[in-house]
Amino acid sequence: MHLILDIAVTHLIHRKRQTLVSVLGVAMGVGFFIAMAAMMQGFQRYFVAKIIDVSPHIIMKDEYRTPPRQPVELKYAEGAVRLFNLRPREERRGIKNGMAVIDAIARQPGVAVAPTLAGQIFLRYGTKDLSATLYGIDPDKERRVTFLEQDLIAGSLNGLHTTANGIILGSGLADKIGVSLGDTLSVISPAGVILKMKVVGVFRSGITAKDNYESFTLLKKAQILQDRANVINQIRIRLGDINQAAALARSLEVRYDYRTESWEETNKNVLGIFVIQNGIMYSTVSAILIVAAFGIFNIITTVIHEKEHDIAILKSIGFDEGAIRGIFLLEGLAVGVIGTLIGWALGYGLTELLATVRFSIEGFVKSEGFVLYYTFKHYLIAGCFALIASLAASYLPARKAAAVNPVDIIRGGV
Amino acid sequence: MAGQALIEVRNVTRILPGPVPVTLVRDINLSVRQGEFIAIVGASGSGKSSLLYLLGLLDVPSQGAIFFEGANTTLLNREAQARMRLVHLGFVFQFHFLLPEFTALGNVMIPMRKKGTRPEADIEREARSLLAEFGMEEYSHRLPEELSGGERQRVAIARALANRPSLILADEPTGNLDSKNARQVFDIFKRLAEKNGQTVIVVTHEAHLAKQTHRQIRLLDGRIATVE
Ligand SMILES: Nc1ncnc2c1ncn2[C@@H]1O[C@H](COP(=O)(O)OP(=O)(O)OP(=O)(O)O)[C@@H](O)[C@H]1O
Ligand SMILES: [Mg+2]
Numbered sequence: 001m002h003l004i005l006d007i008a009v010t011h012l013i014h015r016k017r018q019t020l021v022s023v024l025g026v027a028m029g030v031g032f033f034i035a036m037a038a039m040m041q042g043f044q045r046y047f048v049a050k051i052i053d054v055s056p057h058i059i060m061k062d063e064y065r066t067p068p069r070q071p072v073e074l075k076y077a078e079g080a081v082r083l084f085n086l087r088p089r090e091e092r093r094g095i096k097n098g099m100a101v102i103d104a105i106a107r108q109p110g111v112a113v114a115p116t117l118a119g120q121i122f123l124r125y126g127t128k129d130l131s132a133t134l135y136g137i138d139p140d141k142e143r144r145v146t147f148l149e150q151d152l153i154a155g156s157l158n159g160l161h162t163t164a165n166g167i168i169l170g171s172g173l174a175d176k177i178g179v180s181l182g183d184t185l186s187v188i189s190p191a192g193v194i195l196k197m198k199v200v201g202v203f204r205s206g207i208t209a210k211d212n213y214e215s216f217t218l219l220k221k222a223q224i225l226q227d228r229a230n231v232i233n234q235i236r237i238r239l240g241d242i243n244q245a246a247a248l249a250r251s252l253e254v255r256y257d258y259r260t261e262s263w264e265e266t267n268k269n270v271l272g273i274f275v276i277q278n279g280i281m282y283s284t285v286s287a288i289l290i291v292a293a294f295g296i297f298n299i300i301t302t303v304i305h306e307k308e309h310d311i312a313i314l315k316s317i318g319f320d321e322g323a324i325r326g327i328f329l330l331e332g333l334a335v336g337v338i339g340t341l342i343g344w345a346l347g348y349g350l351t352e353l354l355a356t357v358r359f360s361i362e363g364f365v366k367s368e369g370f371v372l373y374y375t376f377k378h379y380l381i382a383g384c385f386a387l388i389a390s391l392a393a394s395y396l397p398a399r400k401a402a403a404v405n406p407v408d409i410i411r412g413g414v
Numbered sequence: 415m416a417g418q419a420l421i422e423v424r425n426v427t428r429i430l431p432g433p434v435p436v437t438l439v440r441d442i443n444l445s446v447r448q449g450e451f452i453a454i455v456g457a458s459g460s461g462k463s464s465l466l467y468l469l470g471l472l473d474v475p476s477q478g479a480i481f482f483e484g485a486n487t488t489l490l491n492r493e494a495q496a497r498m499r500l501v502h503l504g505f506v507f508q509f510h511f512l513l514p515e516f517t518a519l520g521n522v523m524i525p526m527r528k529k530g531t532r533p534e535a536d537i538e539r540e541a542r543s544l545l546a547e548f549g550m551e552e553y554s555h556r557l558p559e560e561l562s563g564g565e566r567q568r569v570a571i572a573r574a575l576a577n578r579p580s581l582i583l584a585d586e587p588t589g590n591l592d593s594k595n596a597r598q599v600f601d602i603f604k605r606l607a608e609k610n611g612q613t614v615i616v617v618t619h620e621a622h623l624a625k626q627t628h629r630q631i632r633l634l635d636g637r638i639a640t641v642e
Binding site: 003007010011014309310312313314315316317318319320321322323406407410411 | 463467470472473492493496497498499500501503505507509511512513514515516524525527528529530573
């Protein structure tokens, strides 16, 4: 064995209990990090896959971010203008020239676009009334923008074409109102139109809010129901590369003036929570590793204190300061490496344990247990953290050891 | 080989700084030829150990300089001084210092392993023969705590000889030995000097041993009083 390593290992082996405590400290930090990271990232990735990726990446709505400026304000742009009794005109809402806008957007590469007319409706079946959101869609375009077709647990998207007045309901909605495939129910719009519609499909996305409140029909039928012929009020876009969404949304909003949200903006709150979650995870693990680092600092300081004579001997033999420093850095590193290896095993065990935990929650998304994300990256990050912590913890004592003046100790005698 | 100046000490003074500065040695001038066997004698507290630390590059003169093979060692940086100790110097302390976790053999092997120019098997063979020279071959696998004071001293001497240093510095190496073993150690030193051309400087307070050397340097209050 290399001499420096030999001496370092000898020091540690002669302090088994202290070494073990330091090693376990590191192992715990590493292990918990791996388990926590698997849990948090698993949840986050599941969430992104479930909620963000199944939804359109960009939604353009018939709204404006800022209210239109009044003529008087435009005239006296520099002046202090205050208007009273301003009452909004009952505008005919919707995206102007919607279909032309869609064609223009669809010309860009890697972009799928679908028109939508969204509106509130009442469903009536027997004695039950339920309110829901009805989306008028073009099935052929919808297919390329959302996962509605894949989420169907009964019926088909084509049913909208083949049935005169077809409607697709979320599974929660269908359960609550008590209909199943083939049943006919009444759909009532705020415009006062009533249509008898036949259930041609039921979908379950796993996202509670969607399954309990959303329904789909042909765009034409929705326009009839809402009494808004040829109007669309949402344009939904899906991209080949999800990371282009923010930039494209911004440019579309500049061009068309309509409020255009990327998935990041729509899910701002959730993504913010992710940042906090990760922050909590990293601070918890840092805290554990700081404690572990103190353990390492402690053992190496003790060793150096006890080994002053040995350091003096080694220096007199001809070990230079670098070699002395090396011995004690190596001791810290050894604790870090062994701790990391045990921590990896611990982390693996903990994640396996978490994977067996079963429970049922129905919040944002339905889940029966922890969704875990396994990646080599977590092991790597935890290992780097631990090694840096152990090197940092041993650096100061090692430097002190290297500075020992052998004569001071040798003169002192035994 | 003998005759060439190995060490040249010029006007060396070592003062420990502090509120009350302590003078360890003062105005030392000394020239040591290669292959010389020298004794440093003097009363307790006269500065014998201090001079030896200076010669061993473990301490630095406050004034003056020490030349080794013509090179001013005082100007070397600490790494170079450490390297010099490893390759050219062998030190035996007044109080034997062995690494407690290493066996007798392990201790003797350390300087050679640190130098790292030979295969481990060679090093071990050499370490065994060094131990054998001091009658310690049977104890090679004992830890220092399993050895008597005299046995430890002999292991420490064997370790000092490990890299065949050109200068051996020993601070009362026979303090823990009976007269038979003490004489044996001095015989070995003498042989190293006369046969191998290695230079040996020994601090001793035993007059009959000091007489065996080529030269006796007597210190008095940190100064060289007489050279005989
Ligand atoms: N760290 C120190 N602080 C103050 N005085 C010191 C220190 N180290 C040594 N001295 C003094 O310096 C003088 C020389 O010490 P040194 O150890 O060289 O003597 P020595 O000749 O080796 O004595 P001995 O035969 O007892 O080993 C002594 O008077 C000692 O008290
Ligand atoms: Mg002394």
